[in-house]
Amino acid sequence: MNFDLPFNFAEHLFALNRERADKLAYIDDRGTLTYGELEQQARRLASALIANGIHREERVLLAMQDMREWVISFLGAMYAGVVPVAVNTLLTADDYAYMLENSRAQAIITNGAMLPVLVEAMQRADHEARQLWVAYPEEAGTLPQGAQPFEAWMGAHAMLDKPARTMGDDPGFWLYSSGSTGKPKGTVHTQANPYWTAELYGKAILNLQERDICFSAAKLFFAYGLGNALSFPLSVGATVVLMAGRPTPDATFARWIEHQPTVFFGAPTGFAGMLANAALPGREQVSLRMCSSAGEALPAEIAQRFKAHFGADIVDGLGSTEMLHIFLSNRPDDIRYGSTGKPVPGYEIELRGEDGRPVGVGEIGELYIKGPSTALMYWNNRTKSRDTFRGEWLKSGDKYSCDADGYYTYAGRSDDMLKVSGIYVSPFEVEATLMQHPAVLEVAVVGKMDQDGLLKPKSFVVCKPGQSVDEQELKAFVKERLAPYKYPRFVEFVNDLPKTATGKIQRFRLRDPVR
Numbered sequence: 001m002n003f004d005l006p007f008n009f010a011e012h013l014f015a016l017n018r019e020r021a022d023k024l025a026y027i028d029d030r031g032t033l034t035y036g037e038l039e040q041q042a043r044r045l046a047s048a049l050i051a052n053g054i055h056r057e058e059r060v061l062l063a064m065q066d067m068r069e070w071v072i073s074f075l076g077a078m079y080a081g082v083v084p085v086a087v088n089t090l091l092t093a094d095d096y097a098y099m100l101e102n103s104r105a106q107a108i109i110t111n112g113a114m115l116p117v118l119v120e121a122m123q124r125a126d127h128e129a130r131q132l133w134v135a136y137p138e139e140a141g142t143l144p145q146g147a148q149p150f151e152a153w154m155g156a157h158a159m160l161d162k163p164a165r166t167m168g169d170d171p172g173f174w175l176y177s178s179g180s181t182g183k184p185k186g187t188v189h190t191q192a193n194p195y196w197t198a199e200l201y202g203k204a205i206l207n208l209q210e211r212d213i214c215f216s217a218a219k220l221f222f223a224y225g226l227g228n229a230l231s232f233p234l235s236v237g238a239t240v241v242l243m244a245g246r247p248t249p250d251a252t253f254a255r256w257i258e259h260q261p262t263v264f265f266g267a268p269t270g271f272a273g274m275l276a277n278a279a280l281p282g283r284e285q286v287s288l289r290m291c292s293s294a295g296e297a298l299p300a301e302i303a304q305r306f307k308a309h310f311g312a313d314i315v316d317g318l319g320s321t322e323m324l325h326i327f328l329s330n331r332p333d334d335i336r337y338g339s340t341g342k343p344v345p346g347y348e349i350e351l352r353g354e355d356g357r358p359v360g361v362g363e364i365g366e367l368y369i370k371g372p373s374t375a376l377m378y379w380n381n382r383t384k385s386r387d388t389f390r391g392e393w394l395k396s397g398d399k400y401s402c403d404a405d406g407y408y409t410y411a412g413r414s415d416d417m418l419k420v421s422g423i424y425v426s427p428f429e430v431e432a433t434l435m436q437h438p439a440v441l442e443v444a445v446v447g448k449m450d451q452d453g454l455l456k457p458k459s460f461v462v463c464k465p466g467q468s469v470d471e472q473e474l475k476a477f478v479k480e481r482l483a484p485y486k487y488p489r490f491v492e493f494v495n496d497l498p499k500t501a502t503g504k505i506q507r508f509r510l511r512d513p514v515r
């Protein structure tokens with residue numbers, strides 16, 4: 001690919017697939033979309049954005065559950081040079097209010113089930129969104145004034161005749177990345193970054209093929225899901241199964257049986273939950289040839305049990321929102337369970353000690369990555385951008401060791417973040433929420449391994465004198481105030497918390513030892 005010439009990722013995918021216009025690109029909960037229909041509808045949406053006064057490089061908030069309209073919106077916006085800001089669909093109105101203000105999105109594209117929380121966010125935010133387009137508005141009952149049904153809005157426009165003349169380095173889209181302190185960071189990715197992840201990982205490592213049917217438990221708004229269910233399969237002409245709801249074992253099994261995916265993308269918590277479920281289908285009922293896992297380190301035992309049952313390997317890798325996808329991974333033909341494998345060709349990895357120098361074999365160091373899919377920056381956040389994007393290198397925040405054979409093994413985070421079911425959770429945010437409960441005096445949140453060797457938030461709670469509260473109430477209290485996946489799975493009541501002489505909580509004394 002010559003990136004000195006204009007490059008538009010949406011046009012790149014459409015051109016690759018013009019010869020298979022009648023082939024199914026997507027199957028979702030309501031219907032199907034061929035490659036030809038995808039291009040037509042995305043280019044109509046591109047026209048609709050422009051006709052509604054949205055300009056190149058302006059942002060639109062894409063807050064939608066996984067469905068065909070998500071992909072049409074994302075690629076349609078990129079085709080027009082407009083920047084989709086794809087956001088987590090599990091958040092609170094306050095979170096969306098922040099993202100609307102931070103991104104200065106000029107419009108919102110959503111679906112009916114998400115409308116109430118977005119309307120609340122719009123009421124709370126000092127935002128610039130002038131338009132609101134809603135897929136499946138019937139899910140929401142009535143539309144607020146000024147909102148338009150997605151279908152009618154897009155359908156009223158002809159296809160945009162040509163893509164915006166973007167370059168590979170132009171801003172293409174944003175994803176939000178969370179940190180242990182502060183607000184989520186708008187991570188600005190280029191038009192070319194998804195091209196690189198598809199070439200270096202989807203094709204070169206996973207060897208995805210046109211005949212594959214891909215199904216990702218991780219949703220499209222995650223960097224992991226975006227590669228799994230959009231950039232990778234559309235780069236080889238494969239078919240994708242999308243599901244709007246939570247990837248519970250039952251919902252996943254139903255899709256495995258009905259649509260017979262050949263490649264499934266999940267996270268360790270999901271694999272553990274499926275293996276423990278009585279309805280686990282038999283090997284002969286499914287067509288899985290391979291699975292991919294990311295989000296948290298995959299315990300060897302889960303991968304071995306899965307392989308024994310289905311005969312398919314789980315290929316474990318490490319990626320990040322900032323690098324857009326996986327840069328360190330096992331290979332389908334070279335798997336060492338319990339390790340994260342080796343660097344993906346095209347990426348370089350260094351493990352650095354406290355002095356900034358590379359560490360020796362077997363020693364733990366901070367993981368730095370260099371590669372072509374690195375984000376440009378965190379929007380409007382120079383301090384955090386400087387700390388993470390260090391010239392050609394990116395500081396991942398993970399600790400790893402590398403053995404004499406070149407295999408990398410996870411050794412924990414360098415910040416306090418917890419990776420829970422593949423999603424970052426800030427212990428400080430959970431602590432601040434628990435502290436709002438009238439019976440709570442002090443609290444500390446740390447990670448604790450569950451019986452599958454997977455990390456979950458655990459809170460140690462000191463109650464105010466003469467007061468008490470039960471565990472279920474505290475869990476519900478957090479679920480009502482934060483995105484529900486952040487709630488502490490374990491609660492332990494204690495009389496006091498371990499502290500330094502200066503009164504700082506010694507979280508390390510509450511933590512499980514790292515695997």
Ligand code: 3SK
Binds near residue numbers: 222224225319320324
């Ligand atoms: O969590 C991961 O390992 C990951 C993988 C691919 C893309 C993004 C992320 C965060």
